[in-house]
Amino acid sequence: MNKRADLTPMMKPRSVAIIGASRDPHKVGNVILQNYISAGFPGKLYPVNLNSDEVLGLKAYKSVLDIDDSVDLAVIAIPAPAVPGALEQCGKAKVKSAVVVSGGFAEIGETGLQDKIAGIAKKYSIALVGPNCLGVMDMRSKVDTLFLPTKKLSKPKVGFVSFVSQSGAVGSTVLDVIAGEGIGLSKFISYGNAAYIDETDILEYLMGDPETKVIVLYIEGIKRGREFVELARKLGRSKPVIVLKAGRTSAGMAAAQSHTASLAGNYAVQEAIFKQFGFIVANDLSELLYYAKIFASEMRPKGNRVGVITNGGGAGVIAADEIGSSKYLQMADYSAATKKSLRKIMPALVNIKNPLDLAGDADSRRYMDAMNALGSDPEVDMLLVIILYQTPGADPGVTREVVQKKITLSKPLLVVSVGTEYTQRQAKLLEEGGVPVYDSPISAVSSLEALFKYTEFKKRIATG
Amino acid sequence: MSLLDYMQAKKLLDKYKIRSVESKYVGSADDAWRFSAGKKIVLKLLSEKALHKTKAGLVKLGLAEEKEVRSAYDDLTKKGTKLKPYKILAQKMAEDGVEIIIGGNTDKQFGKVLLVGLGGIYVETFKDVQLRLCPITKADAEEMLSELESKDVITYGGRAEQEVVSLLLKVSKLLTDEKKIEQLDLNPVIVHPDSYEAVDIRVLT
Numbered sequence: 001m002n003k004r005a006d007l008t009p010m011m012k013p014r015s016v017a018i019i020g021a022s023r024d025p026h027k028v029g030n031v032i033l034q035n036y037i038s039a040g041f042p043g044k045l046y047p048v049n050l051n052s053d054e055v056l057g058l059k060a061y062k063s064v065l066d067i068d069d070s071v072d073l074a075v076i077a078i079p080a081p082a083v084p085g086a087l088e089q090c091g092k093a094k095v096k097s098a099v100v101v102s103g104g105f106a107e108i109g110e111t112g113l114q115d116k117i118a119g120i121a122k123k124y125s126i127a128l129v130g131p132n133c134l135g136v137m138d139m140r141s142k143v144d145t146l147f148l149p150t151k152k153l154s155k156p157k158v159g160f161v162s163f164v165s166q167s168g169a170v171g172s173t174v175l176d177v178i179a180g181e182g183i184g185l186s187k188f189i190s191y192g193n194a195a196y197i198d199e200t201d202i203l204e205y206l207m208g209d210p211e212t213k214v215i216v217l218y219i220e221g222i223k224r225g226r227e228f229v230e231l232a233r234k235l236g237r238s239k240p241v242i243v244l245k246a247g248r249t250s251a252g253m254a255a256a257q258s259h260t261a262s263l264a265g266n267y268a269v270q271e272a273i274f275k276q277f278g279f280i281v282a283n284d285l286s287e288l289l290y291y292a293k294i295f296a297s298e299m300r301p302k303g304n305r306v307g308v309i310t311n312g313g314g315a316g317v318i319a320a321d322e323i324g325s326s327k328y329l330q331m332a333d334y335s336a337a338t339k340k341s342l343r344k345i346m347p348a349l350v351n352i353k354n355p356l357d358l359a360g361d362a363d364s365r366r367y368m369d370a371m372n373a374l375g376s377d378p379e380v381d382m383l384l385v386i387i388l389y390q391t392p393g394a395d396p397g398v399t400r401e402v403v404q405k406k407i408t409l410s411k412p413l414l415v416v417s418v419g420t421e422y423t424q425r426q427a428k429l430l431e432e433g434g435v436p437v438y439d440s441p442i443s444a445v446s447s448l449e450a451l452f453k454y455t456e457f458k459k460r461i462a463t464g
Numbered sequence: 465m466s467l468l469d470y471m472q473a474k475k476l477l478d479k480y481k482i483r484s485v486e487s488k489y490v491g492s493a494d495d496a497w498r499f500s501a502g503k504k505i506v507l508k509l510l511s512e513k514a515l516h517k518t519k520a521g522l523v524k525l526g527l528a529e530e531k532e533v534r535s536a537y538d539d540l541t542k543k544g545t546k547l548k549p550y551k552i553l554a555q556k557m558a559e560d561g562v563e564i565i566i567g568g569n570t571d572k573q574f575g576k577v578l579l580v581g582l583g584g585i586y587v588e589t590f591k592d593v594q595l596r597l598c599p600i601t602k603a604d605a606e607e608m609l610s611e612l613e614s615k616d617v618i619t620y621g622g623r624a625e626q627e628v629v630s631l632l633l634k635v636s637k638l639l640t641d642e643k644k645i646e647q648l649d650l651n652p653v654i655v656h657p658d659s660y661e662a663v664d665i666r667v668l669t
Contacts, residue, residue: 225573272595
């Protein structure tokens, strides 16, 4: 790993200085310090404040140079013009990494000021993230530089998905939804203007991070093309990366000299690179989350054959249509043994075919029998289970059976469930149990498709 | 960027064993008739002043009879008076098949890019194309075809797949090795169930 890409001191700091830690609860620096304290950050906290000796009960320092300890991470939340000075002091104090949350740099045309801080970071080898960013969060080390009031944002549970976002606003929105969907988070990095550390550095770090098994990426542009490509080549082989790239409609290229030039604009090329190296390309924020969910569940299919279980005929047909029209998936044909055993255990009104329509009165027992049969059938690679909780038999018992089955099943399983309050309560229980839940057969099938394609990609590179 | 002379561009393809239709500059109607040797030919007027040859009536297709060849040649020289300097290119008429486009471009950020898609007049309508960064692997080439909506059309339901895959690998090698090439358009390449040939070549350096 190149030196600037080592974000370990930032993600796992033993000591954090918060520059601009104000006593005023409306100031960003105060919110950040408060968040650290309430998250129970186990390391040392050093507020830096020119005007006070004490902030939130902690001894405050006039400068990082006054801190009688080595500082792993400095969070800088002061007005832009004062940032270079503070950063210079960080350099002299041998601070290892810095997050500049302050805005007022390249995003408003102040490129000179931005170049200046990039130069200081380089001079002192400070791993600098920002400026104009939300910063970083590590669910295990309890680092959290996000200046968002915790009561307005759900905290995700600890897991293995790391989320990288150039945009802070998209970042905090997705973070909130990730928490709501029960996706376990490892790290969150919002890198803003990328004056020094950019997407390639961050991805390089996450590639080597054992706490990251899935990477979710929102980017608007790529800074160092060739370096990114070199990294992407390795990264795609090592971990699933789900990417949403904004800027699809960047028109132009109208007066291009050839057909190829007009069809190979920069966005198209970036999308091609993602595909080439096995990244999973999402077209919008919802897809990004759908894919994140299924990949977070860490199950990989052996093949492309989907078995559908449903308690509503119509929903089953929609799912079957969607699978039938997919270029990559197909409806499974159950083995003779499965058909025979299903015929024996299922009531006469259940037709033994795919989709397996358990009928409106299906209860937890029937769901369990169906999942057991398809779960052990070698002709079925993935299970799509539709539960319409509006029917009389579908109750928390069904939810429990699915969560139970998920624990022992070695195939991907997801649930499609559509509805309001009651359904949403059950969906939450399912997701807490590690079962991805989708609100339409279409998003569920497209997620299974993405999972299958990635598995194929991995197989392909494994065989050379 | 400047346009590479057609015959030089063809030579470049030859070097990478990329097949293209037999072609020759002709300086007279006699010349053109001799080239045809009884087979159907195409005459094209090439001039930097005329970017869209077909629209300007500068492409004469399917010339078989001596009379047709001579009158087509004369007509092109007449049109050419306003387009000097120009050359007249004679090509053996390719047999019918599926028209595809294969292209190369240089992305400022990422370098050489390879493109394949349904070609001819359908390029702009359907924009059914796939791109990859060069150099590509065989698996990349196969995936490019798989992701095209028109894969079955282009490969005759898979029969011509290996031909097209090997063509893509050759073009990728050309783009990677020839550092001076900025853009390349093989549009169309005519694909047959067991072969292919590039019919029009544009190379920008």
